Amino acid sequence: MSASSDVGHHAQRQARWHYGEAAFWLIVLACGFLFPNRYLIMTDILRLALFAMSLDLILGYAGIVSLGHAAFFGVGAYAAGLLALHGIVNEPVLALVVAGLAAMVLGFATSFLVIRGVDLTRLMVTLGIALLLEALAERFSKITGGTDGLQGIEIQPIFGEIPFDMFGKTGFFYSLAVLFLLFLLARRVVHSPFGLSLRAIKNNPLRAAAIGIPVNRRLIAIYTLAAFYAGIAGALFTQTTAIASLDVFAFERSADLMLVLVIGGTGYLYGGLIGAVLFRMLQELFSTITPQYWQFWIGLVLVVIVLVGRQRLHRWALYVPNLVIKQIAGRKAVVAVPESDA
Amino acid sequence: MTSILTNLFDGVAYGMLLFVLACGLAVTLGLMNFVNLAHGAFAMAGGYVCMVLVNRMGWPFFAALPLAFVSAAAIGIALERTLYRHLYARSHLDQVLFTIGLTFMSVAAVDYIQGSSRVFINLPTGLQGQFDLFGVGIGRYRLMIIVICGLLTIALQMVLAKTRFGSRLRAAVDDPRAASGLGINVPQVFAFTFAFGCGLAGLGGALSAEILGLDPYFPLKFMIYFLIVVTVGGSSSITGPFLASLLLGIGDVAGKYYVPKMGPFVIYTMMIVILIWRPNGLFGRTAAR
Numbered sequence: 001m002s003a004s005s006d007v008g009h010h011a012q013r014q015a016r017w018h019y020g021e022a023a024f025w026l027i028v029l030a031c032g033f034l035f036p037n038r039y040l041i042m043t044d045i046l047r048l049a050l051f052a053m054s055l056d057l058i059l060g061y062a063g064i065v066s067l068g069h070a071a072f073f074g075v076g077a078y079a080a081g082l083l084a085l086h087g088i089v090n091e092p093v094l095a096l097v098v099a100g101l102a103a104m105v106l107g108f109a110t111s112f113l114v115i116r117g118v119d120l121t122r123l124m125v126t127l128g129i130a131l132l133l134e135a136l137a138e139r140f141s142k143i144t145g146g147t148d149g150l151q152g153i154e155i156q157p158i159f160g161e162i163p164f165d166m167f168g169k170t171g172f173f174y175s176l177a178v179l180f181l182l183f184l185l186a187r188r189v190v191h192s193p194f195g196l197s198l199r200a201i202k203n204n205p206l207r208a209a210a211i212g213i214p215v216n217r218r219l220i221a222i223y224t225l226a227a228f229y230a231g232i233a234g235a236l237f238t239q240t241t242a243i244a245s246l247d248v249f250a251f252e253r254s255a256d257l258m259l260v261l262v263i264g265g266t267g268y269l270y271g272g273l274i275g276a277v278l279f280r281m282l283q284e285l286f287s288t289i290t291p292q293y294w295q296f297w298i299g300l301v302l303v304v305i306v307l308v309g310r311q312r313l314h315r316w317a318l319y320v321p322n323l324v325i326k327q328i329a330g331r332k333a334v335v336a337v338p339e340s341d342a
Numbered sequence: 343m344t345s346i347l348t349n350l351f352d353g354v355a356y357g358m359l360l361f362v363l364a365c366g367l368a369v370t371l372g373l374m375n376f377v378n379l380a381h382g383a384f385a386m387a388g389g390y391v392c393m394v395l396v397n398r399m400g401w402p403f404f405a406a407l408p409l410a411f412v413s414a415a416a417i418g419i420a421l422e423r424t425l426y427r428h429l430y431a432r433s434h435l436d437q438v439l440f441t442i443g444l445t446f447m448s449v450a451a452v453d454y455i456q457g458s459s460r461v462f463i464n465l466p467t468g469l470q471g472q473f474d475l476f477g478v479g480i481g482r483y484r485l486m487i488i489v490i491c492g493l494l495t496i497a498l499q500m501v502l503a504k505t506r507f508g509s510r511l512r513a514a515v516d517d518p519r520a521a522s523g524l525g526i527n528v529p530q531v532f533a534f535t536f537a538f539g540c541g542l543a544g545l546g547g548a549l550s551a552e553i554l555g556l557d558p559y560f561p562l563k564f565m566i567y568f569l570i571v572v573t574v575g576g577s578s579s580i581t582g583p584f585l586a587s588l589l590l591g592i593g594d595v596a597g598k599y600y601v602p603k604m605g606p607f608v609i610y611t612m613m614i615v616i617l618i619w620r621p622n623g624l625f626g627r628t629a630a631r
Contacts, residue, residue, distance in 0.1 A: 065435050113614065117621040119434040120377060124573050125617055131566060132610040139603060251562060255442050262439055296450030302443025306436050307428065 015191035024270070025180065032172055039168035041284075045276050046175040047236050052260045052272030053179075053186060054229030060266030061190055062222045063202035064114065067123050067254055068130030071110075072103040072227040074248035076234025078137065079103070081150040081244035090156045092239050096178065099235035100228045107227020111220040127251070134249035149245025153238065164240070171240035178236060182229060186269055189225070198222055259302055265314050347478045349599050350592065355484035357591025358491035359553060361584050363546035363564070364571040365498065366539020368583040371572050373515040374532055376426070377434050379441040381543060381568055382561030383448035388414035388544020389556045390456060393463050403466050407548055414544020419537035426536070427529065445561045453558040460557040463548070487549055494542070498580055511535055570613045574624050586624065 031042060051073055058064040079099035082088070089095040113125050137144045145151060157163040164170045189195050200208040201215050209215045238244045247253070256279070263282075264275025282301065286294035305313060367381040388410035395406040421444075429437055465483065472481040502508040513521040514528045522528045547556070554564065567590065575586030590609065597608045616624055 059435075065438065067438065113618055116618060120371070120573065121617050121621045123377065123434070123438065124569055125614055127566060127569075128610050128614045128617075132607065132614070135607045135610065139607065255446075258439060258442070293450040293454050295446045296454070299443040299446030299448075299450065302439050303425075303447070306432075306440040306443065307425065310436075 011191070011196060015187075021270075024273075028176065028273075032176065036167075036169070039172045041280065043168055043172045043175050043240050045280050046172070046179050047233055047240070048257075048260060048280065049273040049276035050175075050179050050182060050236065051230055051233035052257055052264065052276055053183065053269060054226045054233060054272075055257055055261055056266055056269060056272045057186060057190070057226040057229065058223055059261060060268070060271065061195060061198045061202065062219055064219065064223065065119050065122055066114075066126040067251070067258075068126035068128070069226075069230055069257055070249050070251070070253040071126070071130040071133050072107055072230035073234035073237070073253065074130075074133055074137070075106050076100060076103045076231030077238045077244045077248040078144060078150070078234075079231070080235035080238040081153050082143070084153050084155055084239070085150055091160065092155055092158050092174070096232060096235045096239065099238075100232040103231020103234065104224055104228040107231075108220070108224040111223040111227075114223060115216050115219045127254075130249055130251065130254060134246060137246055137249060144244075144246075147246055149243055150238075151243075153242045153244070155239050155242060168240065175236050175240060178232065182232065183269065183273075186229070190269065194218070194221075256298075259298065262302070262305055262310060265310070344478050348480075349595055351478065351480060352484060353592030353595035354588060355481075355487045355591070356553065356595050357588035358488055358495075359546060359550050360567060360571055360591055361587035362491050362494060362542055363550065364543075364568040364587060365580060365583055366536075366541075366543045367568050368572045368575065368580065369535050369539045371569075372576065372583075373511075374430065374536075376430055377437040377441065378426075379438060379565055379569075380444040380448065380561065381540075382564050383445055384414045384418055384540040385543040385547030385550070385564075386448065386452060386556070386558070386560040387417055387547070388541075389463075389547030389551050389560070390452060390461070391544070392548035393461050393551065393556065396463050397461075403463070403469070407545060410548035411541040411545040414547070415537045415541030417544075418540025419533060422533050422536045427533070430532075445565070448561060449558050456558070458558055460555050461551065463551045463556075465552065483552055487553075490549070495580070495584060502580060507531075507534075566610075570609070574613060574616050576624065582624070 032039075035042065051069075054072070055066065055069050058066060076099045079102040080095055083095045083098060084090070084092075089098055110125075110129055113129070114122055117125070138146060141147075155164050158170070158174060162170055162174075164174075190198070197208065197213045197218055200211070200213060201218060205215050234248060237248065260275040260279045261272055262275070263278050264271035264273065283294060283298065286297040290297070363385050364381070366384070367378060370376045370378045370381070391413045392403075392406045392410040395401040395409060396403055401409075425440075429440055469483045469486060472479050474480070502511065510521070510526050510531050513524070514526055514531045518528050547560070550556070554560075570590055571583050571587045574590070575583035593612065594606075594609055597604060597606075601608070
C-alpha cells in the first residue's frame with residue numbers, strides 16, 4: 001500500500017463513528033428524561049458546550065488564540081433578542097439562523113484583522129473587538145437597552161407549534177437538537193480534507209503554505225464558521241432565557257470559555273462538551289462552598305491545570321477508560337489522547 | 343484655551359501614571375515574550391498595601407509609597423521564582439490561561455480580605471486641591487505624579503543605558519543564548535527585572551488609587567490599557583511605551599471630556615488600527631524576531 005493511500009485510510013478510520021460516541025449522545029439524551037427538574041442548568045450546559053465547540057474549531061483545529069470570542073456570542077444574543085422583540089422574525093429556528101448569520105458576517109469582517117500577526121496581536125485584537133462591541137452596545141442604549149439589557153422578549157413557539165414552557169423542557173430539547181445538528185456539521189468539517197488542512201496550518205503554517213494550502217483563506221473560512229457557531233450559542237442563550245444584557249460581551253465570558261475548553265481538552269470536538277459539564281459542576285460546587293468567592297477557586301483550577309500540564313492531565317483522566325478498553329477488547333486503546341495545541 | 347491646557351495636563355499625568363504601571367509589563371511581555379495578564383494584580387497589591395498603611399496604621403503617605411513598591415516587588419519575585427519561571431518556555435495559550443487564573447484569584451482574594459467597594463487613600467492636605475498657573479488649573483496631586491513619574495522615567499532610562507545591569511539586560515533580551523555564553527546569569531537578570539517591574543506596578547497602583555480608582559476589579563479593568571501601552575509602544579526601548587502611555591493618557595482624557603458619549607470607543611479603535619497597521623507597535627522594531 002502506498003504512503004498516500006495509507007494516510008487517506010488513516011484519516012477515514014479516524015472519521016468513522018465509534019460506539020463510544022453513540023453512547024455519549026444517548027447518555028446526553030437520557031439525561032433529558034432522567035432529570036426532569038434540572039432542565040435549566042442542563043440547557044445552560046448545552047449552550048456552553050456549543051459555545052466551547054465554536055472556540056475549539058479555531059483554537060483546537062486552527063490554533064488561533066482568542067480572548068474575545070464573547071463578541072460573537074453577544075452579537076448572536078442581541079440579534080436574536082432584537083428579532084424577537086420587534087417581531088421581525090418570529091419563528092425561533094429561523095431567528096436562530098439569522099442571528100448566527102449576523103455573527104458570521106462580523107466574523108468574516110474581523111477575520112482579516114485576526115489572521116494578521118502572531119499570537120499576541122491576535123489576543124489583543126480579539127480582546128479589543130469584544131470590548132469595542134461592549135462599548136458600542138452600551139453607547140447605543142436606545143437599541144440595546146444599555147445596562148438594563150433587552151427586556152420583555154417573548155419567544156414564539158418553535159415552528160409555530162411547540163411553545164417554550166416554564167420548566168425549560170422545550171428549551172432543553174431544542175438546544176440539544178441544535179447542538180447535535182451543529183456537532184454533526186462540525187464533525188464533517190474537521191474530518192474533511194479542509195479540516196485536515198487546518199491541522200497542517202496549526203502545526204506549521206509555513207510548511208502548510210509550502211505544500212500549497214492557501215493558509216489565509218482557510219483561516220478566514222474557519223474563523224467565520226466559528227463565529228456562526230458562537231452566534232447560534234448566543235441566540236440560544238437569548239431564546240431560552242428571554243434576556244440579553246451587556247454581560248454577554250464580558251471578558252469573563254471569554255475567559256471562562258477558555259477554561260471550559262482547557263478542562264475538556266482541545267482538538268477533538270468533545271472537549272467542549274465534556275468541559276462544559278465539568279465546568280458547570282465545578283462552578284456549582286464552588287458556589288455552594290463560597291457563594292461570593294467562587295472565582296478564586298476557578299482561578300486556582302486554571303493555574304493548577306497549566307502547571308501540571310494539560311497533556312499530562314488528559315493522560316491521567318484517560319488512564320482508567322483506556323485500561324478498561326484494553327481489558328475488554330484486548331487491543332490497543334481507542335480513546336485517543338487529544339493532540340497538543342498551540 | 344485654558345480648558346485645553348488643563349486637559350492636556352491631566353492627560354499627561356494620566357499617561358505618566360500608565361507608564362509607571364505598565365513599564366514592568368513592557369519588560370515581561372515585550373522583552374521576555376511572556377504574556378502576563380496578571381500584571382494589574384501587582385499594581386492592585388501595591389495600592390492596597392499603601393491604603394492599609396496610610397488609612398489603618400496612620401503612616402504618612404510618602405513613607406507608604408516605597409513600601410508599596412517593596413511589597414509588590416516581593417510578591418513578584420516570590421511568584422516568579424515559584425511559578426512564572428516554569429512557564430517561560432510554554433506556549434502563549436498556557437501563559438494566558440495561567441495568568442488569567444492568577445488574576446481571578448487575586449480579584450477574589452482582595453474582595454474577600456478588603457471588601458468589594460472602592461477604597462480611597464487619605465492624602466496629606468498639601469496634595470489636595472489645585473492652584474492656578476497663568477490661568478491654567480493645575481491639580482497638586484497630578485503635579486506630584488508628573489514629577490515622580492518623570493524622575494522615575496529618567497532614572498530607568500539611565501539605568502538601562504548607562505549601568506552594567508542595563509547592558510546585561512539588553513544583552514539577555516537580544517540573544518539569551520549568546521548572553522549566557524558570555525557568563526551573564528540570564529534567569530537572574532530576568533527575575534530581578536520582573537520583580538522591579540512588579541514593584542513599579544505596585545507604586546503605580548498606590549499612586550493611581552486617587553485617579554483611576556482602586557477596587558478588587560482593578561486588574562481586569564485596566565488590563566487592556568497596560569496591554570495597549572506595551573503593544574502600541576513596542577519593546578525596543580522604554581521610549582516607545584512612554585510615548586504610547588502619554589498618547590493613551592491624553593487621548594483618553596480628551597476623549598472623555600470632548601466626546602463623552604463615545605466612551606472607550608476611540609481608544610479601542612485606535613489600538614486595533616495601530617495593531618493592524620504596525621503589528622510590532624508604533625515604535626517597535628520593524629523586523630519580527
